[in-house]
Amino acid sequence: MLPRGRPRALGAVTLLLLLLLLVGFFLFGRDPEYGLRAAATLDGDLYGSRNRSAASLQPLLPPKCEVGVPPQLLHVAIVCAGYNSSREVITLVKSLLFYRKNPLHLHLVTDAIARNILETLFRTWMVPAVVIRFYDAEELKPLISWIPNKHYSGLYGLMKLVLPSILPLSLARVIVLDTDVTFSSDIAELWALFAHFSDKQVVGLVENQSDWYLGNLWKNHRPWPALGRGFNTGVILLWLDRLRQTGWEQMWKLIAKQELLTLMATSLADQDVFNAVIKEHPELVHPLPCVWNVQLSDHTLAERCYLEAADLKVIHWNSPKKLRVKNKHAEFFRNLHLTFLGYDGKLLRRELFGCPNQLPPGAEQLQQALAQLDEEEPCFEFRQQQLSVHRVHITFLPHQPPPPRPHDVTLVAQLSMDRLQMLEALCRHWPGPMSLALYLTDAEAQQFLHFVETSPVLSARKDVAYHIVYREGPLYPVNQLRNVALAQALTPYVFLSDIDFLPAYSLYDYLRASIEQLELGSQRKAALVVPAFETLHYRLSFPNSKAELLTLLDAGSLYTFRYHEWPQGHAPTDYARWREAKAPYHVQWAADYEPYVVVPRDCPRYDPRFVGFGWNKVAHIIELDAQEYELLVLPEAFSIHLPHAPSLDISRFRSSPTYRHCLQTLKEEFHQDLSRRYGAAALKYLTALQQSQSRA
């Protein structure tokens, strides 16, 4: 019995051990760097075309932030250029962040425009556990500009080819994404597919979901060579170090040059080259499940993929028509995309539990400052609002910066959704450059986009820069908005106006002439005052000249601005003198003076402590006076305030004693700061404040 029993027992033990090994494998068998290596052997079955049965069985994911486990940092590279792609990429990033549970490192290849926009956006977004690095697309152009290309993405599309050369050598793997994709799942699941690569595979791609590369779409259609239907490069897993080892750079250049001998140009940019290389070296490609790049192009065959799969992972809007592409399931896909288009980005500022050192610059101090606030304090809302860091998307729409001209003036103002209908009139009154800050939610920003696109007046103007400041908190951050618009003005002078004012038709020309005549330059520090009027009627035939304005004033159709409620705001402008004036004249600062002025772009910023209604401009004029700006009233300049329903903030100011008390506190703190900065010279402002309060 023994001789037979032993091998049996041995067999049983071996079996048990193997079973244990296998179970252990499933439970703990993660490769420390990139997921479960074993899963790679299942590849053909589970992750090729058969998504159906695979959908329920997930591969093990790369380690998330958990206590005691070093999280896997996921690297993503995106090429992004220009205004429209910058808007697009933000929606992509929102969808990434919504589902991700790992820290991310974004490698952004950008032109100067996109870099400017995205740098500001990410700095103000302050998302924990996201690192951003920019690469200058300009420097890459010589590497690919020799390839003639007909695709709408231009040279930028081709840049994905050179990523292995320009990304840091230390970076072994990266996921490359087009700006027009939307995630509907955790990108870690995509990263986990690296573990399914065989030793020779260097690039993971989804099959192209159209017949383009079969060459039968139309007569004489000659696509680049490809393996069957070819592959789509909207989503790429790039195994960078292997690519470098295989001499990728030489390989793709050689093949591209060969093909260009007969094909003249690429039609689909990098995708043509990738496919030509894969056609010659099929061993390099690792096919990915179709759900990772559901392509909604004009002639898409994606239905074969998504009708079978229960779980779509990435949607790719790869038609030039983007969301307007015709597709019988378009509504479904649009809803996924619209989810993130309108998603409030500040909700993505959530931390990843357990991730160490994930806070971006400034966020930690901000958190501490917020934590120190006392929620029971009556002015808590004001304190909190002052500390808010709003996400800022500068130049939200395509913009043509004004040519450099020494006396040019930009109109600077801020608004929210309820003043959009002012924009067309403003454009008719001010033919020069404008820099406008808009205080909107993410969803409202999309409505705004639609509003501009459907307005012939607005869409014709490329010299108006719109900067979105995303809403956060209960009080209107009026001075923070003004500062954003002011910082983005590109001319040497700025006209600091308000959105409900319409300038005289001639004001833009007149201001430039005045600046030149008065020889305002770096030597002479002056603020030119534009006298302000108002109409209480909402249908006004706008005066074409000072003479017409005076007639309306005498007829009682116009008043000097806030004549009834707050005359001291503009009294120092001296309207009586202005009536007769033929030349600019000096005026002196007095308490509560808040004229609309033209100043050099490098003027002092507005004090961001003033949020909500009240005193926001007054403080700025004090600052100008303290810095010894001359105040010069222009004899032919004017601007007229149009009536509107009172804002919610002004209603609150009028009805809430706490609100007024808090504003008073802010004023006092402002004066304390003034004394600190200007010493005895600031005394006059405090005295004026006290006098004005004892009168009230």
Added chain:
Amino acid sequence: MLPRGRPRALGAVTLLLLLLLLVGFFLFGRDPEYGLRAAATLDGDLYGSRNRSAASLQPLLPPKCEVGVPPQLLHVAIVCAGYNSSREVITLVKSLLFYRKNPLHLHLVTDAIARNILETLFRTWMVPAVVIRFYDAEELKPLISWIPNKHYSGLYGLMKLVLPSILPLSLARVIVLDTDVTFSSDIAELWALFAHFSDKQVVGLVENQSDWYLGNLWKNHRPWPALGRGFNTGVILLWLDRLRQTGWEQMWKLIAKQELLTLMATSLADQDVFNAVIKEHPELVHPLPCVWNVQLSDHTLAERCYLEAADLKVIHWNSPKKLRVKNKHAEFFRNLHLTFLGYDGKLLRRELFGCPNQLPPGAEQLQQALAQLDEEEPCFEFRQQQLSVHRVHITFLPHQPPPPRPHDVTLVAQLSMDRLQMLEALCRHWPGPMSLALYLTDAEAQQFLHFVETSPVLSARKDVAYHIVYREGPLYPVNQLRNVALAQALTPYVFLSDIDFLPAYSLYDYLRASIEQLELGSQRKAALVVPAFETLHYRLSFPNSKAELLTLLDAGSLYTFRYHEWPQGHAPTDYARWREAKAPYHVQWAADYEPYVVVPRDCPRYDPRFVGFGWNKVAHIIELDAQEYELLVLPEAFSIHLPHAPSLDISRFRSSPTYRHCLQTLKEEFHQDLSRRYGAAALKYLTALQQSQSRA
């Protein structure tokens, strides 16, 4: 060699077979009804307290909608009563729908208020693959009202105990949820845990994440008995047929009665009873992983759970403070919740690919009608807007219906976000009931809620019913909004007004008196005209009487409404006669007449074809006239329009010839319908239209 070789080979074969079995198990081993049965054996290790290593390995999910696979319908039961819980449950349902991939059947136990709200909401929401069934909470009260209960949920909390008795016998399993939970994962993953129940287990629960049941929270704290920390009943997996078999009803009643002998009342409603039962029968409970009910109560210990888990599945706001609970990670959890609070519910109308017969009533016809529209047609936007079915949330805020009074009048109006600041003034001018439709996004509805809560004037008024109509499409659906507000008016008469009008302070009393005096009842069909005025100044001292009004009119501070732009709109009211009138007088209909009127609640509805700006009230007055309503002008009634900036719709009307053309088409179609319905009697309207157009 052979004798030793055979057993080896045998061993190897056995091993291979076992391996194949195991692999097959993982790949195809789903129980046809509810997931992978085998996973149940892993329970203790994988799904108990050790979420860390388990998080990456998902159990197999119940079948989704896929070609050829019957999808698992998931059943969810929720008890919901009153206005606030109805708002709450919608956020929960949004989070459910966002992640779900299976058809859902919701079993809603509601009081009359919640049923009214939710029935309207789900009917208009039209989400595919969701079935709703209501159960009357009133009928359940006798079953549990004998249990004294101190919990804030009142009797409704206890109703979960009787679900096995009232849910259909055919229903074997159900997930029971509190209204204050938010999903951040697919509920199918939770359903899959049924497969881990042992044969004896009937209820799946997460351990309570506070020390409540340990009885050491404060001195003399005597909680109900529980196993250790006890279990939380915010999320329950109920195995209904087993519960019925084990005599659940008798069991819990007996144990509850026993405990009540010494404990007097439950503190935590059903949860106390569930725990007492489990204490006596621990074999009945299947403990669920803590991530399925992360409890953010006041003394929560949830941190132990969520700091270890990378994936949180369900957040439970089980403090009476709800989102305002103090917690150092509150911001993170609030963001998850706010995601769905502000999420545009219409995006959840997406179909599940591959699910058969998933469309709710009406949705298929709607889809077909929409599909038949021609996108290139100039009035496409109008056609599309007319077909839009807006989600409607009636009585969004707590509401006290007016007591039945035979001559009572409800003010009916509609507004969007930019008119919110009118509400306080309106409340001061109209002390009676109001029914207001608000056209808002989901996010704006939350801002509106905050606005009302922080306004002492508005929060004091319980007789104002606010109905949210969710935004969809580019044109303002003015008449659909009016119809929603009108349908919800609960008094016998309605005053059909507009939001930018303030009624005379005395109007409410005066109207009721007039209705009584004029003996308006079911016999006499009359529309009482309230003459309309306007001010162009945005600071008006509102007249306290007709005499004061006439003085202001003579002084030019007031005008008759739209005197300058559209006098024909109110000309038939005959303002000259009104000046002198001491008694109500009859007037005749004339073209373009659009007075503000008081009519019986059962008056004709507004014609929903008029969307955007123009002709929406005119058509309604024609309808009244066609149905032979007398038009009676009231001598002491008046209402005054306040100025505001022109709406976006009116701007478009003025600037777009297409817009005006489409409005003209709508008018013509309206007249064709009139002729069809009223025959020759409708001829006068067409003649009037043609005359008015030939004049224009």
